[in-house]
Amino acid sequence: MEIPYTITARPDTGLFNAKLGVWLFLTSEVMLFGALFTTYILLRVGAPTWPHGELDVPLATLNTAVLITSSITMVMAWASLVLKEWKKHKLYLAATILLGVAFLVIKAFEYGHHFAEGELPNKSTFLAIYFTLTGLHGLHVIGGMIVNSYLFFMGGKMWKTQPERFTNRIEVAGLYWHFVDLVWIFLFPVLYLL
Numbered sequence: 001m002e003i004p005y006t007i008t009a010r011p012d013t014g015l016f017n018a019k020l021g022v023w024l025f026l027t028s029e030v031m032l033f034g035a036l037f038t039t040y041i042l043l044r045v046g047a048p049t050w051p052h053g054e055l056d057v058p059l060a061t062l063n064t065a066v067l068i069t070s071s072i073t074m075v076m077a078w079a080s081l082v083l084k085e086w087k088k089h090k091l092y093l094a095a096t097i098l099l100g101v102a103f104l105v106i107k108a109f110e111y112g113h114h115f116a117e118g119e120l121p122n123k124s125t126f127l128a129i130y131f132t133l134t135g136l137h138g139l140h141v142i143g144g145m146i147v148n149s150y151l152f153f154m155g156g157k158m159w160k161t162q163p164e165r166f167t168n169r170i171e172v173a174g175l176y177w178h179f180v181d182l183v184w185i186f187l188f189p190v191l192y193l194l
Contacts, residue, residue, distance in 0.1 A: 007164045022172045026179050029140075033183055036136070040129050040190065051126045054119070056110055060192045063106045067181045070099035074148075074174045081167040086159060093152050093170070096177065100145040107138055133187055140180045147173050 005017045013020055044050050077092035114120070114127070121128040151166075151173055158166040 007162075007168065016168055018168055018172045019175070022175050026175065029179060033136075033186075036129075036133055037186065037190065040133070043125055043129065047125070051124065054126070055130070055192045056113070057192050059106060059110050060188055063103055064184065064188050066099050066103045066106065067184050070096050070103070071178055071181045073099060074177045078167065078170045078174050081159075081163070081170055084163075089170075090152065090156075093148060097145055097148050097152065100141050100148070103141055104138060107134065130191055133191065137180070137183055137187060140183070144173070144177045144180050147176065 003017070007016060009016055010020065015023070073092045073095040077089050077096060080086075080089035080092055111131075119127055121131040151169060155169065156166070158169070
C-alpha cells in the first residue's frame with residue numbers, strides 16, 4: 001500500500017504531504033529566528049552604545065554572494081529534474097553542496113580571526129548575539145548540506161523507480177535551503193551593516 005499524496009497534491013491544501021510538512025517545519029524555524037532577531041533588536045535599542053565596524057563586511061558580502069548563488073543552483077537542480085535532465089541535476093546539486101562548504105569555510109575563517117583576537121561570546125553582548133545567530137545559522141547550513149548530500153548519493157536511487165517523488169523531495173529540500181539563505185539575507189545587514 002502506498003502512502004497517499006506523496007506525488008499528487010492533497011485536495012484540502014493543494015500541497016503534497018512533504019511540502020506541507022516542510023512548510024509547517026519552516027514556520028517553527030521562523031518563530032525561532034524571529035525570537036532571536038527580536039531579542040537582538042531589544043538589546044540593541046536598550047544599549048547606551050553598540051559596537052560598529054567589528055565584523056568583516058567584505059567577507060560577509062562574499063558569503064552572501066555564495067549563498068545567493070547556491071539558491072540559484074538549487075533551483076536549477078530541481079528544474080533539471082522537471083526537464084528529466086539527470087546529469088544536469090547532479091551537477092547543480094553538487095554545486096549547491098560545494099557552495100555550502102564554501103560558505104562554512106569562509107565563516108570558519110571569520111570565526112578564527114575573532115578567536116585569535118580574543119573576541120569570544122563572553123566578551124560582550126554583541127559578540128554573544130553574533131556567535132549565537134551565525135552559529136545557529138551555520139548549523140542550519142550543515143543540516144541542508146546533509147540532506148542534499150543524501151539526495152545526491154543514496155537518495156538519488158529513487159529517481160530510477162519514482163522520479164516524480166524524487167523531484168518532490170528535491171523541491172522540499174530546496175524550500176529548506178532557500179529558507180536558510182533568506183535567514184542569512186536578514187542576518188547580513190542586521191549584524192554587519194547596521
